[in-house]
Amino acid sequence: MAKVPYKTYLTEEEIPKQWYNIRADMKEQHDPFLNPGTLQPITTEDLYPIFARELCKQEMDAETRYVDIPDGVLEFYRMFRPSPLIRAYNLEKALDTPAKIYYKFEGNNTSGSHKLNAAAAMAYYAKEEGLTSLTTETGAGQWGTALSQACAFYGLDLTVFMVKVSFEQKPFRKSVMETYGAKIIPSPSDTTEVGRAILAKDPTTGGSLGCAISEAIEKSLGDESCRYALGSVLNQVLLHQSVIGLESKIAMEKIGEYPDIVVGCAGGGSNLGGLMAAFMQDKLTGRHNSRFVAVEPASCPSMTRGRYAYDFCDTGKITPLAKMYTLGSQFIPSPNHAGGLRYHGMSPILSKLYHDGYMEAISAEQTRVFDAATLFCKREQILPAPESAHAIYGAVQEALKCREAGEAKTILFGLTGTGYFDMHAYAQYNDGTMSDYIPTDEDLQRGFDSLPKVE
Numbered sequence: 001m002a003k004v005p006y007k008t009y010l011t012e013e014e015i016p017k018q019w020y021n022i023r024a025d026m027k028e029q030h031d032p033f034l035n036p037g038t039l040q041p042i043t044t045e046d047l048y049p050i051f052a053r054e055l056c057k058q059e060m061d062a063e064t065r066y067v068d069i070p071d072g073v074l075e076f077y078r079m080f081r082p083s084p085l086i087r088a089y090n091l092e093k094a095l096d097t098p099a100k101i102y103y104k105f106e107g108n109n110t111s112g113s114h115k116l117n118a119a120a121a122m123a124y125y126a127k128e129e130g131l132t133s134l135t136t137e138t139g140a141g142q143w144g145t146a147l148s149q150a151c152a153f154y155g156l157d158l159t160v161f162m163v164k165v166s167f168e169q170k171p172f173r174k175s176v177m178e179t180y181g182a183k184i185i186p187s188p189s190d191t192t193e194v195g196r197a198i199l200a201k202d203p204t205t206g207g208s209l210g211c212a213i214s215e216a217i218e219k220s221l222g223d224e225s226c227r228y229a230l231g232s233v234l235n236q237v238l239l240h241q242s243v244i245g246l247e248s249k250i251a252m253e254k255i256g257e258y259p260d261i262v263v264g265c266a267g268g269g270s271n272l273g274g275l276m277a278a279f280m281q282d283k284l285t286g287r288h289n290s291r292f293v294a295v296e297p298a299s300c301p302s303m304t305r306g307r308y309a310y311d312f313c314d315t316g317k318i319t320p321l322a323k324m325y326t327l328g329s330q331f332i333p334s335p336n337h338a339g340g341l342r343y344h345g346m347s348p349i350l351s352k353l354y355h356d357g358y359m360e361a362i363s364a365e366q367t368r369v370f371d372a373a374t375l376f377c378k379r380e381q382i383l384p385a386p387e388s389a390h391a392i393y394g395a396v397q398e399a400l401k402c403r404e405a406g407e408a409k410t411i412l413f414g415l416t417g418t419g420y421f422d423m424h425a426y427a428q429y430n431d432g433t434m435s436d437y438i439p440t441d442e443d444l445q446r447g448f449d450s451l452p453k454v455e
């Protein structure tokens with residue numbers, strides 16, 4: 001029997017020319033975003049001060065099934081797409097599993113992550129509209145890098161508020177973003193009102209994504225030709241990331257495969273949402289019945305231990321309210337958590353699908369995640385981002401279940417990126433100083449106490 005190749009590439013012509021909007025096939029929509037003042041559903045126009053207009057429309061569009069990818073974005077995609085679909089033969093062998101493991105590798109660009117798929121779209125639409133600058137936040141640094149790349153390409157200025165702990169742990173991330181021309185400010189900073197308020201309460205805070213988001217939005221609101229861009233969580237981001245799953249599906253068709261199980265790490269939900277969308281469409285329309293598994297850190301367990309509730313998307317409480325799985329906008333993961341995926345909430349689309357039983361979620365302690373990362377880098381020769389290693393962990397668990405049951409299931413997971421800037425975390429793991437902090441119920445309760453009272 002002909003062996004499936006290690007790598008299946010599409011041709012450049014086969015890069016999808018449309019994104020897929022999963023909302024068009026969902027049986028029920030997520031609850032509407034609410035204005036925090038009036039608790040009324042927001043309109044597309046309400047978002048115009050925050051995001052580029054085309055992105056506001058995409059954010060609110062639950063009907064258009066396929067959205068044309070503009071030529072100006074496709075031109076950018078061709079520099080790093082299509083991304084390969086890789087058969088993890090050597091990982092399978094190491095696990096002694098009958099399962100077939102495939103991964104879609106999105107790390108082959110400077111950001112070292114899938115984030116460039118959305119960054120390209122956001123910078124493109126902002127430029128088309130005549131805006132001159134964007135602001136954003138970054139945690140681990142991949143999103144800030146991706147948006148720096150896209151802004152440099154399309155010709156926009158960019159200010160990045162970078163969570164202070166990562167700013168200190170990853171000085172070279174700053175240099176990379178500066179190389180692309182971005183301005184980097186550690187957050188919380190004294191350059192915004194919300195940053196100053198947070199610093200006044202806790203001058204030694206290492207910051208959080210939620211806090212950096214508040215600062216970035218505040219800065220963009222002060223400038224008519226500037227907008228804000230967010231790299232995860234939002235519906236528009238899941239739309240742009242759908243290119244991952246569309247490509248995966250075409251590649252798997254070429255080799256006569258279809259995934260029984262789709263696994264992804266989940267921070268705000270964008271890579272998993274993008275990887276699974278084309279396959280979830282088949283589930284929603286009754287053509288296939290794959291399982292979908294989100295893997296999150298045990299130290300920031302929004303789906304597995306969070307509440308399904310309306311919450312702010314940022315710490316400073318200036319964003320619209322979203323109904324999502326959340327740990328509360330004031331939740332800050334333990335500083336000993338090393339591996340990204342630190343956001344307090346989860347994509348409203350993923351939250352809804354999870355709530356309605358279309359997908360599953362598990363959590364993993366970070367030392368187990370780094371076990372999976374080291375096994376993977378030795379067998380498959382790519383040193384994964386700690387975030388991506390959560391997906392590896394999930395895929396390994398499924399493959400081991402197949403070994404127990406003697407079942408040759410087909411597993412597809414998203415290898416979102418590379419971990420070269422995460423050597424601080426790898427060093428801790430290697431010298432045995434990495435520990436697992438799992439929040440207690442009391443810790444989580446403090447976050448839940450910050451949930452806005454809606455209803």
Ligand SMILES: *Cc1c(COP(=O)(O)O)cnc(C)c1O
Pocket residue numbers: 112113114115142143231232233265266267268269270271272340341385387388416417418
């Ligand atoms: C940002 C990031 C993630 C997590 O974000 P999602 O929106 O949940 O996809 C995962 N992996 C890498 C490499 C990232 O940069």
